[in-house]
Amino acid sequence: MIPQKTQKAQKQRSRGGHPSDPADTNTQKLLLHTCCAVCAEKAVTDLRKSHTGEITFFFANSNIHPRTEYLARLNAVRTLADRQNIPLIIDDWSPKQWFNSIGHDPANAGLRRCKLCWRMRLQLTRNTAERHGFQCFSSTLLASHYQNRQVLVEEGRLLETGNLTFLPVSRSAADSETAEKGLYHQNYCGCVYSLCDRYEGKFGTK
Numbered sequence: 001m002i003p004q005k006t007q008k009a010q011k012q013r014s015r016g017g018h019p020s021d022p023a024d025t026n027t028q029k030l031l032l033h034t035c036c037a038v039c040a041e042k043a044v045t046d047l048r049k050s051h052t053g054e055i056t057f058f059f060a061n062s063n064i065h066p067r068t069e070y071l072a073r074l075n076a077v078r079t080l081a082d083r084q085n086i087p088l089i090i091d092d093w094s095p096k097q098w099f100n101s102i103g104h105d106p107a108n109a110g111l112r113r114c115k116l117c118w119r120m121r122l123q124l125t126r127n128t129a130e131r132h133g134f135q136c137f138s139s140t141l142l143a144s145h146y147q148n149r150q151v152l153v154e155e156g157r158l159l160e161t162g163n164l165t166f167l168p169v170s171r172s173a174a175d176s177e178t179a180e181k182g183l184y185h186q187n188y189c190g191c192v193y194s195l196c197d198r199y200e201g202k203f204g205t206k
């Protein structure tokens with residue numbers, strides 16, 4: 001079993017894969033990419049309706065800016081992991097790697113940039129799942145209305161291998177209420193671009 005709490009996940013380049021055959025994944029070990037505590041709580045509640053296998057959180061979010069915000073979200077996920085007795089793996093925070101993954105290209109705005117951002121984090125999740133012997137992987141991003149479900153599911157499916165299945169969180173999870181109290185709730189998606197959008201929208205650019 002993977003140790004609970006802080007375990008640095010070594011990064012590995014993504015590999016091509018092919019979709020696995022349909023199988024009963026309900027009892028299998030699942031690595032859940034975890035973007036924040038609120039989405040994580042909704043995603044776990046949803047997954048546990050049908051999934052009885054062990055779930056492990058994987059906090060891999062080099063997109064988050066600045067570092068103080070990253071730590072606020074990580075601490076909230078730690079709190080949730082403790083409360084629900086869910087193992088937690090923490091990836092390195094590497095903004096340089098994130099900027100490389102989105103191509104440093106101003107043309108990569110909006111969905112184009114987000115798709116690359118999701119792909120990077122899903123690839124890290126798939127690779128870590130593979131290395132640690134999980135059979136399925138997923139992402140709490142699917143429990144958020146602010147992310148594009150269709151693109152996320154497509155990206156996840158493309159990363160499946162013969163040994164690893166992408167298990168989407170249900171569409172209804174995004175509509176559900178969080179039962180856990182007092183979890184940190186961010187007010188922007190995560191990257192510096194989304195932070196600018198948030199403050200430009202609120203205060204303008206002067």
Ligand code: SF4
Pocket residue numbers: 063064113114115117118189190191192193194
């Ligand atoms: S807005 Fe959100 S999903 Fe899109 S690039 Fe920024 S952090 Fe990633």
